[in-house]
Amino acid sequence: MSNRFCERHPGCLDLTGKVALVTGSSRGIGRAIAIKLAQAGADVVINYLRNKTKAEETAAAIEAEGVKSLIIRANVAEEKEVIAMFETIQEHYGRLDILVSNAASGILKSALDLNLRYWRWTMDINAGCLLPLAQGAVKLMGNEGGSIIAVSSLGALRAIPNYAAVGASKAALESLVRHLAAELAPRNIRVNAISAGIVETDALKHFPTRSELLSESLRRTPMGRLTEPEDVANTALFLCSGLAHMIVGQTVVVDGGYSIVG
Numbered sequence: 001m002s003n004r005f006c007e008r009h010p011g012c013l014d015l016t017g018k019v020a021l022v023t024g025s026s027r028g029i030g031r032a033i034a035i036k037l038a039q040a041g042a043d044v045v046i047n048y049l050r051n052k053t054k055a056e057e058t059a060a061a062i063e064a065e066g067v068k069s070l071i072i073r074a075n076v077a078e079e080k081e082v083i084a085m086f087e088t089i090q091e092h093y094g095r096l097d098i099l100v101s102n103a104a105s106g107i108l109k110s111a112l113d114l115n116l117r118y119w120r121w122t123m124d125i126n127a128g129c130l131l132p133l134a135q136g137a138v139k140l141m142g143n144e145g146g147s148i149i150a151v152s153s154l155g156a157l158r159a160i161p162n163y164a165a166v167g168a169s170k171a172a173l174e175s176l177v178r179h180l181a182a183e184l185a186p187r188n189i190r191v192n193a194i195s196a197g198i199v200e201t202d203a204l205k206h207f208p209t210r211s212e213l214l215s216e217s218l219r220r221t222p223m224g225r226l227t228e229p230e231d232v233a234n235t236a237l238f239l240c241s242g243l244a245h246m247i248v249g250q251t252v253v254v255d256g257g258y259s260i261v262g
């Protein structure tokens with residue numbers, strides 16, 4: 001890969017020899033990120049919860065890029081399962097350079113229809129998971145440091161119908177990203193978030209207002225198309241590369257301009 005983009009960090013878009021963990025990479029945005037990092041030369045750990053066949057399909061796509069993959073089933077909302085996942089990574093690779101905390105879920109209801117059980121469940125999966133994930137990743141990141149990226153959404157800042165719990169969990173996630181970023185920068189570990197606009201994945205099937213969301217998002221997006229998984233994956237590759245060396249604790253919005261209009 002050409003070095004001419006970045007003299008201080010030669011080969012900085014080349015991730016050969018690096019190991020990346022992408023949570024929730026059996027499908028959707030996580031899958032696109034996993035494949036993008038593999039195309040840049042990283043070995044990729046694929047995490048999933050229920051869909052083993054899809055995880056195996058992602059693994060095949062990654063190995064077709066000439067790098068190694070490892071599939072680990074773990075519920076990111078369960079601390080013990082996250083700890084066990086890092087033990088497996090330690091056994092297989094002995095290191096980790098990139099963590100992408102992408103897996104998410106949550107209860108889609110208006111605030112008045114939520115209860116604390118739904119709230120805690122959504123918070124645990126979407127925000128709480130970053131704590132044990134980051135703690136596990138830091139232990140495997142050596143003196144070279146590394147990169148941690150969390151995938152967020154515009155609901156962290158905007159009120160979206162039926163998105164109260166998920167939006168609040170993403171706001172907590174983005175705040176945690178900033179706190180982790182300040183703590184970990186002295187170890188040369190950069191922590192950032194990517195906030196994506198509406199992306200047509202399986203996740204949208206759970207939205208009661210799916211077709212309105214899609215058509216309204218398309219109509220209002222200055223770039224004239226919806227955000228695609230690959231758009232998010234390109235940003236993830238940039239953020240974990242040396243080109244983004246001074247980007248720390250930021251939330252990069254990838255939405256074709258949707259959030260700056262209206």
Ligand SMILES: NC(=O)c1ccc[n+]([C@@H]2O[C@H](COP(=O)([O-])OP(=O)(O)OC[C@H]3O[C@@H](n4cnc5c(N)ncnc54)[C@H](OP(=O)(O)O)[C@@H]3O)[C@@H](O)[C@H]2O)c1
Nearest residue numbers: 024026027028029049050051075076103104153199201203
């Ligand atoms: N789609 C959008 O419009 C959009 C917009 C902005 C931000 N995002 C964010 O982008 C990320 C990915 O979303 P997506 O649309 O690609 O979702 P998706 O298509 O529903 O895929 C979710 C992925 O996460 C995994 N997963 C779910 N719960 C998990 C858990 N508890 N532990 C481990 N893995 C789990 C799933 O595994 P299985 O296959 O095993 O179920 C799957 O791989 C999320 O953080 C989401 O909030 C999405």
